[in-house]
Amino acid sequence: MDFPTKLFGIVGYPLGHSMSPALHNWGFHEVDFPGVYLAWSEPEDKLTDFFNAVRTLKILGGNITIPHKVAALKLVDKVTDRAKNIGAINTYYWEGDNLCGENTDVIGFMAPLKGKKFKHALVLGAGGVSRAVLAGLKELGVPSITLANRTQEKAATLGKEFGVTVIPWDERMKPDADLIVNATSEGMKGDQVNMTPYEASALAGRTGLVYDIVYNPLETRLIREAKAAGWQVESGLTMFVEQARAGFALWTGGIEMPYEKAVEKVKHLLGL
Numbered sequence: 448m449d450f451p452t453k454l455f456g457i458v459g460y461p462l463g464h465s466m467s468p469a470l471h472n473w474g475f476h477e478v479d480f481p482g483v484y485l486a487w488s489e490p491e492d493k494l495t496d497f498f499n500a501v502r503t504l505k506i507l508g509g510n511i512t513i514p515h516k517v518a519a520l521k522l523v524d525k526v527t528d529r530a531k532n533i534g535a536i537n538t539y540y541w542e543g544d545n546l547c548g549e550n551t552d553v554i555g556f557m558a559p560l561k562g563k564k565f566k567h568a569l570v571l572g573a574g575g576v577s578r579a580v581l582a583g584l585k586e587l588g589v590p591s592i593t594l595a596n597r598t599q600e601k602a603a604t605l606g607k608e609f610g611v612t613v614i615p616w617d618e619r620m621k622p623d624a625d626l627i628v629n630a631t632s633e634g635m636k637g638d639q640v641n642m643t644p645y646e647a648s649a650l651a652g653r654t655g656l657v658y659d660i661v662y663n664p665l666e667t668r669l670i671r672e673a674k675a676a677g678w679q680v681e682s683g684l685t686m687f688v689e690q691a692r693a694g695f696a697l698w699t700g701g702i703e704m705p706y707e708k709a710v711e712k713v714k715h716l717l718g719l
Contacts, residue, residue, distance in 0.1 A: 454504065455698055456485035458497055459512035466716050467510055467691065473712050474695055474704040482698070484509070491518065498522040501539070501546065508540040508698035513575060516550075523548040533582040534608075535575070537690070540697040549697065552579035553586065555690030556660075559681045560587055563656070565626040567591040570611075571619060571644045572630035573602045576660055580630050581609040589626070595619040620646055625655030627673075634659060634667030643669040650676035662687055663717050688713055 457467045471484035489497045494515055500506070511519045516535035520526060523536065524545040530536045536548030556579050568589045570580050573596035584592050592611040596602035599615060606613035614622070633642040650657075650673055657673035662683035670680045688709050695704045 451481050453480075453482045454485070454506045455482055455509045456487055456506065457510040457512060458487045458489050458494070459515060460488055460490045462486055462488040462512070465512065466687075466713065469716055470691055470709065470712060471695060474691075474709065477705060477708065478699070478702050480699050480702060482507075489515075491515065494518055495522060498546070505541075508538070508694070510694060511537050511539065516575065520548060529553055529582065529586070532585075533578050535578060538694040538697065540694070549694075550579060550582070551690040551693035551697075552576065552686075553583045554693040555686040555688070556580055556583040557587055558689040559658070559685045560626075565589050565656070567593070567622060567624045568626040568628060569619065569622050569624035570594045570628045570630055572596055572632075573598070573605045574630065574632075577605060577630040578609075580628050580660070581605070581611060584628075585609065593622045593624065619644075620649035623653065625653075627655065627657045629657070629659040629661065629667075629669055632661070634661045634664075634669050636663045640664065641668060643667070643672065645669060647672035647676065650678060654678055656681060659683060660686060662713075665714075665717075665719060684710065684713060 457465055465486055468484050468486050475482040516537055520536050523539055526536060526548040530548050530550040533550050536550055538549045538551045540547055568584050570577060594602050594606045594611050594613050595616050597616045602613045627645060629644050631644045633639050633644045654677055656679040657669060658681040659667050659669050660683040661667050665682045665684060673680050692704045
């Protein structure tokens with residue numbers, strides 16, 4: 448029997464609250480595509496079983512979130528060069544009979560930086576999103592990249608993998624960077640909302656772009672202080688929407704989720 452509804456979904460554990468189902472189901476309705484996007488909370492020891500189910504049920508695509516992005520790389524048939532370089536996938540889709548993996552976090556991160564030139568990027572944080580940030584900066588050809596993280600050992604491992612300079616966290620204000628990327632959770636809504644990973648005084652007397660991966664709130668303390676110092680700013684909202692749009696296009700054969708409407712939808716979901 449041919450079912451008209453096409454099945455998609457996100458897998459992670461614990462999945463918690465994800466905006467992906469609401470955003471993608473809205474997107475399918477917006478472009479009149481017969482898809483439904485579900486959420487599957489599966490622990491690490493069930494991930495292989497999940498991908499077996501994807502193949503058996505012919506689930507047509509979806510997303511992978513923490514803690515499965517690295518392990519999932521080995522459970523698909525093909526991965527893009529971008530995903531191979533980063534060592535993780537956040538999106539799965541079919542290409543003929545091959546189940547494929549891509550990392551659209553990189554695509555989303557790069558979107559607001561396209562066409563801009565930077566001499567030196569400073570990346571703050573060495574968590575999961577930092578892999579996408581470093582891969583994106585490399586792909587954009589930024590000539591000098593410095594990484595700082597509270598845990599020096601973690602930064603050293605990631606820095607070696609991506610071939611970037613690593614400095615102690617206490618020295619993060621020293622580089623004369625014209626692009627500063629916050630890939631930490633500092634500034635995020637909740638207990639960290641009043642925190643910032645970069646001192647406002649270090650922004651004075653120079654200009655550039657501060658890119659905060661945090662998108663809730665849209666205006667973090669870091670962004671407020673950067674704007675006050677005369678810097679250009681970019682929140683993580685564009686990255687989130689663009690990574691979602693890239694996956695959407697892979698699943699639907701190139702149909703685009705409308706960008707401006709998607710931004711408004713995410714703002715609505717965030718209560719903004």
